[in-house]
Amino acid sequence: MFNIIDFMESTLNQEATLEQEVELGLRPDEFEMIKGILGRTPNFTETSVYSVMWSEHCSYKNSIYWLKQLPKEGPHMLVKAGEENAGMVDIGGGLGCVFKIESHNHPSALEPYQGAATGVGGINRDIFTMGARPIAQLNSLRFGNIELDRTKWLVKGVVKGIGDYGNAFGIPIVGGEVFFDDSYNTNPLVNAFSAGVMDSKKIISAKAKGPGNPVFIVGSATGKDGIAGAAFASKDMTEESAGDLPSVQVGDPFMEKLLLEATMELLTTDAVVGMQDMGAAGITCSTCEMSAGGNVGMDIQLDKVPTRQENMLPYEILLSESQERMLVVVKKGEEAVVKAIFDKWDLHAEEIGVVTDSTQVRYFMNGELVGDVPAESLVLGGGAPQYQREYSEPAYYQEFKKFTIDDVEQPEDLKEVAFFLLQHPNIASKRWVYEQYDSMVGTKNMTTNRPSDAAIVNVKGTNKAIAMTVDCNSRYVNADPEVGTMIAVSEAARNIVCSGGVPSAITNCLNFGNPYNPESFWQFVGAIKGMSTACLKFETPVTGGNVSFYNQTSTNGIETPVFPTPTIGMIGILEDKSRAMTLDFKQKGDLIFIIGESHNDISSSEYLASYHGIKASPAPYFDLEKEYTMQDTVKGLIQNELINAAHDISDGGLFISLTEMAMPRELGFDIVTDAEIREDAFLFGESQGRVIVSVSEDTEEDFIEFMIGSNVNFTLLGHVTKGKMMVDDEHFGFIAEAKELFNNALGKKLEN
DSSP states (O other): OOOGGGOOGGGTTSBOOHHHHHHTTOOHHHHHHHHHHHTSOOBHHHHHHHHHHTSHHHHOTTTHHHHTTSOOOOTTEEEOTTTSSSEEEEEETTEEEEEEEEEOHHHHHHSHHHHHHHHHHHHHHHHHTTTOEEEEEEEEEEESOTTSHHHHHHHHHHHHHHHHHHHHHTOOEEEEEEEEOGGGSSSOEEEEEEEEEEETTOOOOSOOOOTTOEEEEEESOBOSTTTTHHHHTTSOEETTGGGGGGGSOOOOHHHHHHHHHHHHHHTTSSOEEEEEEOOTTHHHHHHHHHHHHHTOEEEEEGGGSOBSSTTOOHHHHHHOOOSSEEEEEEOTTOHHHHHHHHHHTTOEEEEEEEEESSSEEEEEETTEEEEEEEGGGGSTTTTSOOOOOOOOOOHHHHHHHTOOGGGSOOOSOHHHHHHHHHTSTTTSOOHHHHTTSOSOTTSOBSOSSSOOSSEEEEOTTSSOEEEEEEEOOHHHHHHOHHHHHHHHHHHHHHHHHHTTOEEEEEEEEEEOSOTTSHHHHHHHHHHHHHHHHHHHHHTOOEEEEEEEOOOEEEETTEEEEOOOEEEEEEEEEESOGGGOOOOSOOSTTOEEEEESOOOSOOTTOHIIIIISOOOOOOOOOOOHHHHHHHHHHHHHHHHTTOOSEEEEOOTTOHHHHHHHHHGGGTOEEEEOOOTTSOHHHHHHOOOSSOEEEEEOGGGHHHHHHHHHHHTOOEEEEEEEESSEEEETTEEEEEHHHHHHHHHHHHHHHHHO
16 A cells, blocks of 8 residues: 655645555546546545545445445434434433444554554544543454464553553443454454433534634644554555554543543533544544535635644645544634633644635645545545445355254263363453453442443433443354344343343444455345344444444455454443342342243354364354343343343353353352253353343242243243352352353463
8 A cells, every 4th residue: 555655745736646546545436536526637635635535434435335224213312323423312311322333443453552542532532522421431352363472462452552541531441342263363353432421402513514613623733643544444454554553543541531621611612513523534534524514615724733743744634643633613703712711721722724605625735725625525425436345145154054063072071161161262251351441430330349241330310320232243243144243233132131221222333354355245234134133123223333344364465354243332221220130149049040942052152163163153043033022021020120130141151151140249050951952052052042030039939920921931940059050960160160260261361
């Protein structure tokens, strides 16, 4: 990929050549489209603007057709996908929850600390530029083989970057997921989620309005870090990608904290017309998107932008992705109010332009016009190109379907399997990770000492709480993109429901390979179809998110995509936070039931993939209708106070879920497996649509009566013990032993 920083100033106002267009990431036919739009050949600065705005990262040119088919309507929707910086749902009492998830994959692959840190900073800015104060963060992380030194370096850098930025910024990190697979060896995935709460009537728009209104850049100064980062994120990772380090941004969480507080104070005035975070494509993106959103234009004086280096060139200022900056359109006459607030917080607030009554965005440098582009031609859903890529089913899909459980002989020692899984990095406690995060800052987290399937965050001043989770088993999605993504949505909903909440809406982070590869794009299309089906069933519309293509490694011309990973970030509402449900067993003697049907299935389980080393199998058993009915039944059990613990069965199967329920209070369990199902499948299979609950003797009769009336399958597994783990009268050890191994396994792997 051509490095635009190497261009000399003498070329800036010359007409761009076709060769330059291609090197900047534009296709030859797109070069001709730009010439048609402008009625002339663009100069280099304009070429740079189009290169970043028409990159996949900004324009979604290869995905927008399918994204438009995702459901956007729901019972709680206040701000739909694409309308503002993030989506918002109604949580009642005049309050809205603003939330979003985005990726920072490519930067984290090259510079894990700053790549992850700036991902956290960027997603939080999306929340508070709408007027919401962030209350919680989550993250979804994917890495390669944990035995590799590079993987360990990436894990340590990413986790430290997330922890350092989030802790300093002062917003608790309340949950997340970590997954390891060889497909992520070179290209890790770093997906950051943030949520905030605000008065739903005081939303700040990301649209520019009012010709004559001044345009301010606020926050940090602009430097050369992150130049062309959007274009960098829209190409394959290769052995030469280290040369793109200038495309990795540098974050400053203390500056962002000041920016947050200044913004919150600014919102108490009536001086703001519109505001947008400067993320991908920096000033270019914010000026064009705000102008197009309001059907206006802007004149921008680039020489008035505060810079960290002298003599920065126009394209460097326009394409810089320096962090902790926002563009604000101010009501004319209120300039002094804005300046005073940002001066108080020791931040830049410089007037760099004005809203015009044209639809052109014009960029000037020292009085000279260096770029003149129609805003609408540059933005998502406007004049940016839109493609429908070819897709084809890969040969492996049918091959995977040929697997049956009879292809694998059941091991004689299932206790050995159990302890193998307890220590596997995909299942073992992620304590090594989350101990580096501050989960209690702000005192809103309700699940630090009350473990639950989803994070529960208090909405202060109300009786409500918000449940939130991020979920995706990418092995399932690789096996069957449509079914695997339905499972991802369903598992997110299951986690919300098991925590006492009602699923409300989702945001997504769609991490896939090269869209020009028909087999990779087939995975993407299947994921969209599965997501649409599941979201319609659960009434959880898609409020936004992002698409991250080109997650793969190109070595000697051979492209290897990562597992397709459509990460689902879901929020749910607890109308009464006193009804929050935890997953821990409460006392010896309580009965243990499984809600839902178990199946003779080990497909795509961690047990099959890691213990047996069999990677080729279909997605696990899944039935959307039965899943929905089962979850509705669990809601009723919680609302009627008939259970005292609930935990879904997911990675590692039933045995792992039971162990996770036993560990918090160091209790145990004594269960009997189903004689009609192979024992390894019953204990370690990952068939979907199942939840474990515990029931006290006082509510046993009412529980059974409720379940009989529900028409949902339920089975008595056994009872809670004082500390032993018993399966079919065989002693599987003591929970204290399992807990020690479970808690320390990941740390030992990473530190060796």
